[in-house]
Amino acid sequence: MMSTKKASLWVRLVLAAAVVLPVAATQFGCSCGMGPDGGSGAAHVDASGALVFDRLPVGETAIFHLTVKDSANVHERILGASFSGLNAGEFAVTGTYPIDVPAGTSVTLDVSFVPTMAGQAQATLLVQTEDMGISPIQVSGTAAPAGS
Numbered sequence: 001m002m003s004t005k006k007a008s009l010w011v012r013l014v015l016a017a018a019v020v021l022p023v024a025a026t027q028f029g030c031s032c033g034m035g036p037d038g039g040s041g042a043a044h045v046d047a048s049g050a051l052v053f054d055r056l057p058v059g060e061t062a063i064f065h066l067t068v069k070d071s072a073n074v075h076e077r078i079l080g081a082s083f084s085g086l087n088a089g090e091f092a093v094t095g096t097y098p099i100d101v102p103a104g105t106s107v108t109l110d111v112s113f114v115p116t117m118a119g120q121a122q123a124t125l126l127v128q129t130e131d132m133g134i135s136p137i138q139v140s141g142t143a144a145p146a147g148s
Helices: none
Strands: 002-009 030-033 043-045 051-057 061-069 076-084 091-094 099-101 106-113 119-129 133-144
Touching: 051 061, 051 106, 076 091, 076 106, 091 119, 099 106, 106 119, 106 133
Parallel strands: 002 061, 051 133
Antiparallel strands: 002 030, 043 051, 061 106, 076 099, 076 119, 091 106, 119 133
16 A cells, blocks of 8 residues: 655755855744555654654555755755665665756655565665755654554
């Protein structure tokens, strides 16, 4: 069963003289909520700015709609996004790259939690931009045994 969750995370893409700053959801505001199907696998952003997928049975999928907004007055381009870390394979991010993000506009990346084994999963989402570099976002999820 696929469960889609609507949520957004505002990421400020700014050009900072060769300094790459970590991205935290709480720095830029976020709104998270249940998708239209109201199914399991909700996601939220915790106080540290990490994206957290709630308990989801193994074999199911939850999707978090990650809204990336260029809140600086400059054009930016997302070159790609991927996961790193021990449990990177439990998560996925989809998008057609490169993605132009004109000043003041936003785009959406779909971040999925697709657990293959029960337990806690953690990874880092790496959003690569043309001018700012890599913005890391911590992501975690809890998987329950299938059928629970």
